[in-house]
Amino acid sequence: MNQAFQVQGMSCGHCVRSVTEAVRSLDPQAEVQVDLPSGKVQVQSQQDRAAIARAIEEEGYKVT
Numbered sequence: 163m164n165q166a167f168q169v170q171g172m173s174c175g176h177c178v179r180s181v182t183e184a185v186r187s188l189d190p191q192a193e194v195q196v197d198l199p200s201g202k203v204q205v206q207s208q209q210d211r212a213a214i215a216r217a218i219e220e221e222g223y224k225v226t
């Protein structure tokens with residue numbers, strides 16, 4: 163299932179890695195695409211949307 167998230171607080175490559183690793187900690191097979199300038203994160207995963215958002219927020223970012 164393809165899910166889109168708007169994430170605030172990302173500013174560098176480390177942020178991209180943190181968000182990607184947070185999602186993959188829930189679903190190692192997840193496909194994650196981060197567009198740093200826009201803050202958009204596309205996730206292809208069977209995981210629950212709320213669980214993905216929570217994992218991203220636990221890394222210190224805000225999902226809006």
